[in-house]
Amino acid sequence: MNDPERAMLLSVHPRFATAILAGSKTVEVRRQRVAAAPGTTVLLYATAPTMALVGMARIASVHVASPKEVWSAHRTQTGITRREYDAYMSGAAQASGLTLADPVSFNEPVTLRALRTKGTFHPPQSYRYMKGDDLRQVAEAGPVVVRALRGALGDLVPT
Template structure:
């Protein structure tokens, strides 16, 4: 099963160039069996730019999550702390085998209505 994630362009680039090994989320998929993440780089890019395999999901309280992931988080501690402020739990999706598409794809070619997901969306 695949999930489409909206990711800021700078973080999408870091994932696809191999320097960011975790994608952080406040909430995670409800369904089991998500094996691949398709990356929608938000505006100003506004295109589907690549994908990666899910190497697992770490679910911990933010302080422990940072300790576990900080070496390859691809974000600053200040950004991490601000993002998870007030949260009891955070999630880190482990990035494996990132692949940048040769040609970015229009969103409406991936999902019928072409509307970017706020968090995530299951796709075929």
């Protein structure tokens, strides 16, 4: 069951953020088990050189299996080559394929600098979950985020 007061903050390279938001990359792969329920809101943080929240999506499903099984099931949806996948998964015993749906691009990306003006904000290496105060802090950093999050999370986010 989805926790309506929780969102995932997902760090991705700018090229992958662009592909997710364009709908050409629908599966994001991770080296560890991801235990996020379908329906979870995902905030996309594009890493350097962009360094900004650029949009959001929703987790439609999570496939946890061996790296080989995740590749076999989702290779055409990952937006990466087999060589890139193998290099990323080297040494991993498990992999997660997060199927993302309903991508929304923010008209104005919310920069790391803006996020930090509202408190301490540290983009995760991979991902982290955000609740209550963390989500309010992010929403206060940019009006575009407030509108998007209110649509996804309702009254949790201030107007």
